[in-house]
Amino acid sequence: MKIDKNIIKELSNYLDEFNLTEIEITEKDTKIKVSKNNVSISNQTIPASVNNTNLTASSQSTESVKSGTEITSPIIGTAYHAPEPGAKKFVEVGKKIKKGDTIMIVEAMKTMNHVPSTHDGVVKEICVDDGQPVEFGQTILILE
Structure with missing residues (x-):
């Protein structure tokens, strides 16, 4: 071909x-x-x-290898770190969270969808910026 x-x-x-x-x-x-x-x-x-x-080939990643538990976006939309502008963020790096705690909001079609943590752990990295578009399955947070 x-x-x-x-x-x-x-x-x-x-x-x-x-x-x-x-x-x-x-x-x-x-x-x-x-x-x-x-x-x-x-x-x-x-x-x-x-x-x-x-x-690059799809089996390879251009990002560095991430260790820890990855939490992914359940939907396509815009990620927000706080419930409203100027409010306290849901999570910070180093914060201990439990399964079910809201870690972020993803807005889709004018609907604010709370994203719960799927695991217990300590926040190692927040992978998206506030107001950044996210895709389904995109890693938004990494827990230790």
Whole structure:
């Protein structure tokens, strides 16, 4: 199969232009998926570097290896660290939390969804900024 690098470059440019994390096109029996972390063509993932956007195979991660218990976002939306602007944050690094404690709010379609901790532990890292868009399954917090 011959891969048209121009299509990958164009899709990569769309990622930056429209602030996307992933884009996919399908033509006949060929499917091309480009994301900030990987390029996938016809169910095969290949490493590539396109337009200064480092793209790697999906089995590899561009992030450092994280140790601890990861808590992920249950929905797509905007993450908030506090119940309202200027209020005390739900969690801080070093704070001990219990399973079920609210760790963040994710706003989706004007609805504020409280995100509970799925484990007991001490907050090791908060992985998203206040007001940052998050995706389903994205790590938002790491516990020790």
